[in-house]
Amino acid sequence: MRYVIIGHGVAGHTAAQRIRSLDPVGAITLFSKEPDLFYYRVRLPEVVAGEVNMDRLAVQPREWYTQNAIDVVLGETVVEVDPAERRVVGDRGARASYDALLLAVGAKSFVPPVAGSDKPGVFTLRDAADARAIRAAAETTGTAILVGGGLLGLEAGYGLIRRGLRVHVVEMFDRLLPRQMCPTGARLLQNHLETLGFSFFLGARIKEIFGADRAEGLLLEDGRRLDGGLVLFSAGVRPNLDLAKSLGLQIERGVVVDDGLKTSLDGVWAAGDLVQHRGQVYGIWPAARDQGRVAGENMAGGSAVYTGTVMSNALKVAGVDLTSAGNIDPEDKLPQAVFTDGRVFRKIVMDQGRIAGFIFYGLKTGLRECQEALASGRDVSAFLAAMKEKEFDFSRLSA
Ligand SMILES: Cc1cc2nc3c(=O)[nH]c(=O)nc-3n(C[C@H](O)[C@H](O)[C@H](O)COP(=O)(O)OP(=O)(O)OC[C@H]3O[C@@H](n4cnc5c(N)ncnc54)[C@H](O)[C@@H]3O)c2cc1C
Structure with a gap:
């Protein structure tokens, strides 16, 4: 058997691990757009804070992949999948043929259409490159503005506070963590975060990001002006659907999969932030891991069933x-x-x-x-x- 996995996040990695435990001889090729081996994405705020380097976040050392005969192709974006030939092609020319293919390409940060959001100094945090860029930008400014008061935003913001920056948070809702907290709890949390150095602008909408050559701050629709040389959008994610669309897969909010994590195309499975299962798009690490395990097992001939993951979130702020x-x-x-x-x-x-x-x-x-x-x-x-x-x-x- 030849297995190809596109995406080296937790879904792709767990699938590779599961396949290898069931099929000791099949060829496994894992493509990753990123230059780093699979790492704890959830700990990127610590990279932003300058507390750890990326090598500390790697889940397995390179030898692990050699020992498990998993061929990892780093820095290669798969740009084409040919389902008739059962072959994938990367942007730097790598190719691989498959009997079973897993799409585990995750999601990307969403940036709302705001004037000035393309200026230098405006960031999102999804991967190691983003974390490094934000860390560098934090060297040159004293104030960051965070757009979005969700979990990821607050954790990244706290990373910047630990780096010595002031952090303003602009949130469209009238409270923090609208998906994880009810109004009473959100108020208590806000009080605590204010003591750490956050300031909050709730129920606020952005009009534009201003600055001559780079972001220097933003204007709110109510006329208030916030100065800050680093703007970080944390306004949700969207699945990376390009490959799935090119394959004509069934897509709603994510790539639709069945309980075996199979897509609508024979020989193609999907897992992680990319997928929609029983109407749910999770966007959390445990779900991507569970799905990767089931997909990997089934790609290796198993009949595992995924019934869902309990939505659970924790905020990692001191x-x-x-x-x-x-x-x-x-x-x-x-x-x-x-x-x-x-x-x-x-x-x-x-x-x-x-x-x-x-x-x-x-x-x-x-x-x-x-x-x-x-x-x-x-x-x-x-x-x-x-x-x-x-x-x-x-x-x-x-x-
Ligand atoms: C800063 C941060 C903090 C988070 N904190 C938490 C948390 O505390 N708890 C929690 O449960 N979840 C958290 N999450 C969400 C969690 O990280 C994701 O749910 C999880 O990583 C999804 O795994 P995945 O394997 O589906 O996708 P990803 O981890 O996104 O991996 C997909 C990989 O595929 C690569 N790729 C994309 N397209 C291609 C292509 N065409 N060719 C090759 N490679 C490609 C991407 O570059 C990426 O490396 C956090 C996310 C971030 C960014």
Whole structure:
């Protein structure tokens, strides 16, 4: 068997690993647009902060690929897939033939159409090259403006604060982390982040990025002006669909895959940030890893089934313990158990007697038990009232 994997992120890497564990002799070729071997993308904010170099983020040393007979072609963007010949072609001339192909090309950062967003000094953070460029730009300015108050933006912003910059955050919504936090928790988080050096402009829309030769700041639609020589957009991601489109694959918000991670084209699987499974586009590391494992197994002749990954996010900023998962019901429509003392916040959302989602901010006791109850779907309706108490014994959920 000849396996070709396009994309060396967590989905592609995990698939290669799984294939090798099932097929010791098949030829595996892994193409990567980036010059670095597979690395912990989630730790790029530490590169921005200047705390680690890229070599510290590599997941496996080069010898691992040699030992596992995985041929990694770095710095090669696959620009063409010929499904009739079952062959892929890279932009620097590399070619490979396949019996089974995995598209694991991930996503790219989305930049909203704002005047001036093409100026030097405007960045997004998706890969190592971006992190290095932002780190260099941070040397030449004292203030950064972050557009988007989501998880990734706040982590990157905190990296810049650790580098000594002031960081303004402009967010369209009227609160931080609109997808992970409800209004009460978001307010507590904002208070804490302000003590770290962030300043927030919520419910704000950008009119333009100004500056003669490079970004010098931005104007908001309400007329306010923010000065800053580094503008970082963190406004969501979009799947890299070029190859999938050229192959005529079924695409909605991502490449549509079935429970075996197969696309609509024979011999072609897809996994990670690129795909849409049962209507869901995840955009999180654990989902890409789980999907890569299932795709790899099936490419090697298996019949693994992917049923989904629980949506879970944690914010990695000092002094902040925030984990949210599942349906956090920001509009408070479902039964819920909330505890807060004005400093910490815990919300557990119930749906038909089961935990549908939760937010833990500033406290961790009971987190693991809630994660397990969410994953198992067991009926815990008897504890709804008791879970509002700070000292509730969460081990009762699994009893
Ligand atoms: C800064 C940052 C922080 C994050 N933090 C978290 C977090 O805390 N928790 C979490 O769950 N998720 C986090 N994520 C999201 C997580 O990293 C992604 O969900 C995950 O990396 C997706 O894996 P993937 O393999 O699908 O795609 P990617 O990791 O994007 O890998 C795809 C690879 O394919 C390459 N590629 C694209 N096109 C081609 C081509 N034509 N030819 C060859 N190669 C190609 C790309 O260059 C890339 O290297 C974060 C992301 C970023 C950027």
